[in-house]
Amino acid sequence: MITTIIVVLIVLYFVKNIYTEFVANNSNPLAAGDNDKDKSIVQGKFTPKTLAKYNGKDDPKIFIAVKNRVFDVTQGAAFYGPGGPYENFAGRDASRGLALNSFDPAVLTPIDQPIDDLKNLTKLELESLESWDEHFENRYKIVGTLHENGTVKEED
Numbered sequence: 001m002i003t004t005i006i007v008v009l010i011v012l013y014f015v016k017n018i019y020t021e022f023v024a025n026n027s028n029p030l031a032a033g034d035n036d037k038d039k040s041i042v043q044g045k046f047t048p049k050t051l052a053k054y055n056g057k058d059d060p061k062i063f064i065a066v067k068n069r070v071f072d073v074t075q076g077a078a079f080y081g082p083g084g085p086y087e088n089f090a091g092r093d094a095s096r097g098l099a100l101n102s103f104d105p106a107v108l109t110p111i112d113q114p115i116d117d118l119k120n121l122t123k124l125e126l127e128s129l130e131s132w133d134e135h136f137e138n139r140y141k142i143v144g145t146l147h148e149n150g151t152v153k154e155e156d
């Protein structure tokens with residue numbers, strides 16, 4: 001019984017995966033002919049505070065930090081944008097939330113505190129974070145890195 005439920009959930013997950021990929025492929029005319037990938041990568045240094053504005057509200061772009069790399073997840077606005085199921089991650093270091101598989105905003109380190117060193121994660125939590133990191137790497141562009149102190153280099 002439990003096994004059936006798990007299998008169904010996994011199948012649903014993959015179907016949704018393919019669907020979102022399909023939508024992403026077809027809703028982004030820029031991606032199709034984008035040979036020069038580096039050109040569109042903003043190499044910025046962010047702090048938790050400067051990252052916070054990229055939450056889809058204060059700025060239409062949505063950035064998320066995972067293990068100190070900042071991803072542009074604007075294409076995933078349905079997930080991370082205002083009203084989305086994972087809006088708590090928008091403009092934030094999502095690492096601990098991804099590790100714990102929790103979208104509880106209280107799990108994330110407040111932006112006026114030092115960056116979460118993730119030292120007390122369990123092996124399983126680290127594995128979860130690792131696989132989310134790969135997910136983001138495969139799907140989104142890296143636009144910068146997260147630092148305690150830094151400056152944002154704005155895109156033209």
Ligand code: HEM
Nearest residue numbers: 012013016017020073076079086097098100101102103139
């Ligand atoms: C309540 C049970 C949950 C269900 C039914 C669910 C369902 C889904 C589905 C169908 C997707 C789309 C799959 C894809 O396109 O890759 C997804 C993606 C995602 N989920 Fe969940 N989810 C749940 C809980 C969570 C939790 C607790 C987290 C917290 C870490 C989470 C984080 C994510 C993230 C980060 C994505 C990736 C979105 C992207 O590709 O940008 N989910 N979820």
Ligand SMILES: *[C@@H]1O[C@H](CO)[C@@H](O)[C@H](O)[C@H]1NC(C)=O
Nearest residue numbers: 018019020021022023024025
């Ligand atoms: C979407 O595009 C990627 C890379 O261009 C390709 O590997 C993938 O198969 C495409 N997915 C679908 C569902 O068309």
Ligand SMILES: *[C@@H]1O[C@H](CO)[C@@H](O)[C@H](O)[C@H]1NC(C)=O
Nearest residue numbers: 107109116117118119120121
């Ligand atoms: C791990 O560290 C985080 C952030 O430093 C803290 O909020 C959390 O309570 C800690 N968890 C455990 C189990 O020690």
Ligand SMILES: *[C@@H]1O[C@H](CO)[C@@H](O)[C@H](O)[C@H]1NC(C)=O
Nearest residue numbers: 047113114115147148149150
């Ligand atoms: C960051 O800057 C603040 C004040 O500007 C300073 O107090 C803090 O020590 C710095 N942190 C690091 C890691 O350099």
